[in-house]
Amino acid sequence: MFKSPLAILLCFIFSSIYAEQSEPTVEEICKQVAPGTTILYPNICDKWVRCPSSFGAEDYEEGSCVFGLYFNKDTGRCESIEDVVCPYASAETSNRCATKEDGTFLEDPDNCSGYVFCNNGKEMQSTCPYGLIFNPEQSACVYSKDYNCVVKEVVANVNPICKAVPKGILLANTNDCTKYYKCDEEDQLDSLECTEGEAYNYSTLKCVPRNEVVCHPLAPELEPELDVCGSDNNTLVGYIADKESCSAYYICVQREDGKPDRQPIHLKCQTGYFFDSNTWSCRNRVNVKCYLDRCEGMGNKYVNVIDDCASYAHCKNGVTVNNGKCKTGFFFDERSQVCTQETITYAACMP
Incomplete structure (x- = not known):
C-alpha cells in the first residue's frame, strides 16, 4: 500500500527518536572500557556488572543492591536511594515509595515547596502552603529561613554509554587507536585524540608512544611511521620520491616543532608516468631516469x-625477468616496442 510522504517522514522521525533513546548493551559498553571495570547495569538502578577481565573473556560478574539501595556508578557502591542520582530514574519510571513504609514523607527533588506522601506504596504529590518549603528532616513545611533547600540536579540529555560508567572514565575508540573518549562531569561523551607520535593504550588507559601501544583488539592496526621525510637533524619538506616505486612519491609537510613528518601523504602518478624529483612533477616515463625496476606498470x-x-x-607481470640488446647500430624504442636505427635519446636510457 502506498504511504504518503508525511506518513513516511513521521515513521522516520519516530524510528530515529527510538534509536537515539535506546541504551547500549552490557557487552557493547564492556568492549570500550578497561577490562574489569564495574558499570551500572543499563536501565536498572540497583544492579551492577563487572566487565570481563580481558577482551573476549566471558567472566562477567553481576550483582544487585539490597532493598532500598541504588548502585552509585561513581563510587562503585550501593547507597541510599536519596543519595544516588540514577540516570535511568525519572518521574515516569521511578517510584520512590515502592521501598518506603506507608505514611513516609519525601522531598520533591524539583520543587522546594513540594513533597511526596507514600500511600499503599504509591507516590502522592502535594505542596506546602504559600511561603513555606518542605523540610524532609522534620517531614514538615517550614519557613525558608529555617531550612536550606537545594534543588537536585536533573539528569537529562546524557550520553547513553556515560549513564552506565563512572564520571571521568576513559573509553577506547574501536575505530581509531590514536583517539579515545571520556565521559565528562555532565555525562557527555567527549572525543579526544593523543598527541602526534602517540596512541591510546587500551590496557593502561593512557596515550603512549606508538611503538609501545597496545591498541584495542577491534581497532585497525596503526599505519607505520615513516622516515622518508628525514631525521631530527635533517628534516625534508616537499615532494620526495618513493624509494620503492618510480611512479610514487610522498608529500612531507612542515611541522611547527621542526621535527620530520612521520605520516606523509603517499601518492602515485597516473599510468605511464613517473615522478620526477627534479621538477616535482609526473612526466612521461621515458623522460625520467629512474634506477628502480622500470617494468613497473608495463605488464x-x-x-x-x-x-x-x-x-x-623484458617484463613479466610488471617485473624484469631478463635483459636483451639490439644488434649493432640499432636502438630500442620503448614507445614502439621495437629496435630501430633511429637514434633514441630518452632521458630514461641516456648515460
Missing part, C-alpha cells in the same frame, strides 16, 4: 634500461 612488455639506449628489459 609483459619491454622497456628501456638505464644508461644504455640500445638495451632493453
